[in-house]
Amino acid sequence: MRISDHIELALFNLLKRKLRTILTTLGVVVGIGALVSMISFGTGMQRNVTKSFQASELFNSITVFSEFASSQSKSEHKGREREGKERKTSNILDDKAIAAMEELKGVEAVFPEIRFPAMVRFNEREEFRLIQVIPARIAGSKLIKFRLGQPYYSDDEDSAILSDSLLKKLKVEDLTSVLGKKIEITSIAIEFKDLSAIDLPSLLEGRGLPFSKEIYKFTIKGIAERMGFEGSNPLRSEVFVPPGAAKKIKKLSFTSLWDLFRVREVGQEYSAVNVRLSSPKFVDSVQTQIEGMGFRTFALAEQFEEIKTGFIIVDMILAAVGMIAILVASLGIINTMVMSILERYSEIGVMKAVGASDKDIKKIFFFESSSIGFMGGVFGLGLGWVVSKIINQIINFFMAKQGVPFIEFFYFPWWLCLGAILFAVLVSLLSGIYPAMRAARVDPVVALRHD
Numbered sequence: 001m002r003i004s005d006h007i008e009l010a011l012f013n014l015l016k017r018k019l020r021t022i023l024t025t026l027g028v029v030v031g032i033g034a035l036v037s038m039i040s041f042g043t044g045m046q047r048n049v050t051k052s053f054q055a056s057e058l059f060n061s062i063t064v065f066s067e068f069a070s071s072q073s074k075s076e077h078k079g080r081e082r083e084g085k086e087r088k089t090s091n092i093l094d095d096k097a098i099a100a101m102e103e104l105k106g107v108e109a110v111f112p113e114i115r116f117p118a119m120v121r122f123n124e125r126e127e128f129r130l131i132q133v134i135p136a137r138i139a140g141s142k143l144i145k146f147r148l149g150q151p152y153y154s155d156d157e158d159s160a161i162l163s164d165s166l167l168k169k170l171k172v173e174d175l176t177s178v179l180g181k182k183i184e185i186t187s188i189a190i191e192f193k194d195l196s197a198i199d200l201p202s203l204l205e206g207r208g209l210p211f212s213k214e215i216y217k218f219t220i221k222g223i224a225e226r227m228g229f230e231g232s233n234p235l236r237s238e239v240f241v242p243p244g245a246a247k248k249i250k251k252l253s254f255t256s257l258w259d260l261f262r263v264r265e266v267g268q269e270y271s272a273v274n275v276r277l278s279s280p281k282f283v284d285s286v287q288t289q290i291e292g293m294g295f296r297t298f299a300l301a302e303q304f305e306e307i308k309t310g311f312i313i314v315d316m317i318l319a320a321v322g323m324i325a326i327l328v329a330s331l332g333i334i335n336t337m338v339m340s341i342l343e344r345y346s347e348i349g350v351m352k353a354v355g356a357s358d359k360d361i362k363k364i365f366f367f368e369s370s371s372i373g374f375m376g377g378v379f380g381l382g383l384g385w386v387v388s389k390i391i392n393q394i395i396n397f398f399m400a401k402q403g404v405p406f407i408e409f410f411y412f413p414w415w416l417c418l419g420a421i422l423f424a425v426l427v428s429l430l431s432g433i434y435p436a437m438r439a440a441r442v443d444p445v446v447a448l449r450h451d
Contacts (some may be wrong), residue, residue, distance in 0.1 A: 010367035013340065020334050021372065023338040028376025028424055035322030036384030036420045037410070042315040044411035046308070059339070061143075062275040062287060063113075064101070065296040066093035067251075093270045101275055104289055106282025111135050111243075112270040116251040120162075120239055121184040125170045132237035133246040138276065139222075144233050149222030152270030156244030160185075160218035162239035164225060175223050182217045185239075189214065189250035189359055214250045240307065321357035326423075329376070330431040333369055337435030341442075348442045358440035363437035366429060375426025377421035384420075385412060 014021045069103075093112075101110045114133040118124050138144075138441045139151035152159035160183060164175060172178055189212050190414060218241060277286060341348070348361060388410035396406050 007310060007367055007371075010371055013255040013344070013364075014368055014371060017340070020336055020339070024329075024332045025372050025379070027332040028326075028373060028428065029380040031322070031325035031327075031329040032377050032380025032420050032424050033347065033383035033387060034325045035319065035423075036381055036416065037388050038318035038322045039315060039416060040384065040388055040410040040412050042311060043316050043413065044409050045314075045414065046311040047411045048407060048409070049307070056259055059280040059283070059300060060108075060277045061300065062283065062290070063298045064093065064273040064275060064290055065266070065298070066091060066269065066271070072360075078224070082188055091271055093295060097293065097295070098273060100293065101201075101273070101290060104286050106277050106279065106286055107275055108278045109137050109276040110275055111138055113272040113274055114243075114270070115237060116187065116246075118169075118188075118239075118251070120166070121186065122170050122178070122181075124174065125188075127166060127169055129166065129239050130237055131187075131239045131241055132235065133243050134235065134240050137234075139242070141276070143276075144222075144240070145225040147221070147223050147225055152221050152242055155242045157242060158216075158245045159221040159242065160220050160223045161224055161240040161384075162220055162374075164223055166238040167223065178220050178326035181220055183220055185216050185218060185241075185249070187214050187216065187249050187251040188212070188241045189252065192374065212250065214268075216249055218245070224415070280419040296322070317376070326427055330427050333428055334370055334434060336372070337365055337369060337432055338438070340365075341435055341439050348439055352442065361440045361442070365439050366432050369428045369432030369435070370425050373425040374421065377424030380424060381417055381420045388412075416421055 024270050040275070098110045101107060111134060116133075118129065118131050120131075121130050136151065136153050140153070144151065144161065147164055149161075151161065162178075162183070165176060167175060224240075275286065275290070277283065283299050288298055290297050296345065351361065352358075392409050395409060406410040
């Protein structure tokens, strides 16, 4: 028998029992639809995270920690340890170290992580925040996503960048109205001019504290989106000011208690320094050179492999759930094929009596089962796509009320679409093995006397 004859006969037998064929195919449709939806969700989440990191150029950044802050960096950042490398003892993370890092190949900019506590006041409302100091070249990079306005272009101008979430907490309804207006930043500084003049009893009563408050005014230059992935993003604040203007501010220049011990006579030592690279390809070489200076480093690029491993595990769990529906559908295919054998017992006997071989009988049933799988795969893919779009619209509808931009949670790459159909056909073929072998074992003499 020719292949065209097998296909024609298989389709004829399936159409002759339309209701059973439709119900069996629906089982495959639901199974493939569930499987495709779950895998597309895992794939979509991985794609969104990867695109967000790439768009904000987080793969181009390295965070450097001093030896003094190593105990803190171990708990906050899982940096890599290079075995067999001896560390230098004079690893002071100061301006001299920053200058040395700026000379490395592939380094675009190096800036210390400086944040100080302050009260931010606008329209008679105040919020406590940690102000972060970043240079103008970083303010204009992709690390900050602007909703309105623009970055400051000089390190000395009295300008600031605020996040939209902070302005919402300050009860600002129209974000465009704040551009060009002034905000007040109230900082606190410690003044130990004469330690002998400190009255300890007064300090214990809350009087005579060695603190001074200073108010500074900054022009709102830009409004940025709230930064995500805070554990890996070097910009983890809601207010940014340039370094030149920050030097004029009397402030507590520390972000943790470790910084109180880091002030040396020779100059300021920083708790952390952020290194920005021109391309992710320089991450390994720059990390090696910086660690050779005696510092600890953390780069998201090298940790992303672990993140992808986590996504693979999630995809496997989602696929396992979808496979349950596929298993149920395969049992339906086996049941349909076995029932078809019992109903066509005499027909099989006639075909074998006129010369059909066992191989021809098997091919007929394999073509029938694969046809069910193919139709179930195509319509299942369509069902999964439609359901995913509906769910995506519903989720984004509620997220839009919270001010969150539209997100595509589901992603259908070509390999998923093609793989879903091929997988449905494969499962159907496997389900048709037993019925096909049973049909091939039919004795034509017994079959002709069956009825």
